[in-house]
Amino acid sequence: MEIDMIQIKNKLFFSFIVCLFTMFGFGQTEEQLKFGFNDPIKFKNTIVSSHSFEELKTFYHSKSSYYDLYLDTKDLLLFNNKLSLRMRKRIFDGDTNQVSYTMQLKSEMSDTSSLRMEIDEPELDFYRVKHHGSWTSITNLMDKLFYAIDNEMVGATDSISYIMESLQSWITFKIGAPISPFQELIAKGFDLNQLKTLGPVLGGKSIRYRSHIYSEDLSYQSFLKNELKENNTPTFFNKNKANWLLESSLDESRFFILQDENYKSTVVSEYEVENKHSNANEGKKALLEYRNILENNYEAYPKLDSKYSQAIQQLKLHIKK
């Protein structure tokens, strides 16, 4: 009996360790909370006006646009495994000369922890693919799809089909290549042949409103000073004597099923708040206090699912296998 108990405990301990590694992977993790609102417009007005609450203040500092292509298999392998994989174009502050193209693999937030795995491939601009007989940058293909998304022309047209085929063939070829999200998927033990069938499933555009959340005047604030170095701290805090606690993003997004004749789409709105304090516990304290403010004043409710997961749940029935 005693030996059985020891064996069971060992198995449980081993399983716990495996779960930890599965959850965290080998990439960056974030500590964050996510919210939805019954009245998202009211909350948006609060954010863009840099509203001050009693203990915590907000500062709206930038607006960015994102275009996303979410990749998955026809059987929604990643969605079913609580993962999302996207190819993203970000336009900083509306300046089309300040653009980045990345690929990100993320895990869903679990309800026991606000930590998420995130694996980035930070630059896509030097990857090339053969399209219509000539070689072009993968970002050119992405831009063509994003143009179609902007103009709501994502139906099953020839041009969209050609682009999707080229993207698909690039992904199929590149699955074993040194691209971080693909390396992570292989390390997680997914079947290589299944991964080779990954392709764009959803495309979308998001507008992101970013704000700092901070406390002022150290003599009144009930938070320890954030000891992050100056080069890791936004300019706002280097100029003002304020204590950076959290960073937030309010996203308004619209996602389309790609190559759908009926241009099926769905809207997702969410507000993410991330701990930025050098002392993790102190930041968590600020997160919870801010959560109380949002719940009490804006009827905020917690969201765990990623935008991808929310969009898929809303559009699942319409996605062709």
Added chain:
Amino acid sequence: MNNNNYIYILLLFLSPHLLRSQLNRGNFITPKNQCFIEHYYENNHLILSELRSTTNFLTDDRVKAYKKHEISKRKKAFKRHVKHISESLEESYLKGEKRSPSIDELLIELEYLKLSIQNKAISNSVSGVSFFKKVSMFWNTARSRYVFKYKIPKKVRIDSLSNETLFWHDLKNIEPYKRFDYLAKLKKVKPKKNMIVLFKELSLDGSAPKIKTRDLDLDNEWTLKWGDEVHTDVVGSRIFAALGYDVDHPYHYQKEHLTLVFDSPTNQSVTSKSELVEQILKIYGVDLNPFIYNFGTIDDLMIQKNKKLQDFKGKAYVQFIKCAIEARPDRVKRLGSFLPNQLANKYNSDLRGAVLAHHFIGNWDTREENTLLTTIHQGNKQYIISAVFSDLGTSLGVSRSYLPADFKVGLVNELPWDVVTKKKNKIKFNNKINEIFKAYKKADYEELKVVAKRIALLTEKDLKEIIKEADWPKPIEKLYFHKLASRRASILKAFSIQDPHQIIFDKEFSYAEDGVEIIKNGILLLDYDRINHPESFYNNKGRLRNYGN
């Protein structure tokens, strides 16, 4: 077009180095090392799985060990460089391209990166110098005089100065003494006349006392060192750069010209002068007190003299009588060794010839640990890999003690006037080195003569400008000039090279100060100004005996 435009265009044509702001990669592939990339090919076409095995090893952070030895964290810039190479090769694969010199070049570059990382993992797992290594160093030192003897061939091969390779860069359009600064500028190394550095962490590397610090820009870092290498490393590196080799970038500082600030006391292991002294003594056995010039907390008076100290008012600081800082620029990623004994580098003429540069400066510590493979970001996400001759401070007069174990560098009296002697049809070098790579052993007369011709191109101005950077006290500086000029002349004589810029030197050089003889007949007579030079240029007690302090 007016006259000014013509002058401008003429200047552009006359100064090609102005147009070139990058190091040339040169060729890495040779007939001897091609065999190391054969495994990437089948029927002259790339094998994708072989290629990806290497590129994934180099970029996948999940691969944490090589043969159970921990791999150092892969920097973002390094991974980006590998991914760029990978993408070029994968595109060649998709296009069905056959084997070509350009594909070979990229593959051998990947091999260099892979083997250097693996070597680094193995060497990192060994702490200190093993007994076996010490025996090997002793043996190499002892046998150097038998190894570095060459017969003068009856018919000397006329070797042209070589094309650029991993080990050597053609900077002929830049005056030799300016090449060090040119390389520094490429790497965005920016020393200032008055430096402020921020304490980062203690260092456990090597035997010379040192710490790691950050630049005020917080992107770049500096290693801050004390002891007997603070002058010699400065000169040794600049001479190597003048001869076309890539080097580390050390700079000498004294007194109020460098301020070490402890800016983040809650996050640091050392927060004051006393803690610094305590830790350096603990790690290196060296008492830093004789090297301290000033310390305290930064006040308004200091800020008046240097406005950049404004942000650090009230923070603890230390200034040193003398020290050296060595750049760790963000643009340069340091990998492992440059593989002197691998990838057929024993056949590489540039590497072989470099042994003469070591002899010229009297360098002793030529261990593989003092060689470095680096990636340099040259802007616009373009990278080049370069072999760096690192830690050239164990030079310019070295004394070794075995009982007790110790060594001392920068002893001007220990530096012979001649590097090499010629007798009948043989030349013989008197410099001793502690690791003799196969390349150094195999170097032949002609390969050394190529480097001797580069040494011949050094002018009096080159030597004087380089020596000036060391900030030696005047008598020592002058004596070193005479000795280096003499050593240069001995090399030219041995290789029968007509001196294009004769430099007058005096083996009987004497120098007196205030009626006191400091140097007589080429010999330093006393322990000069010990207060301001606590490491001593005279007594042979080195770092392992606390410089005799």
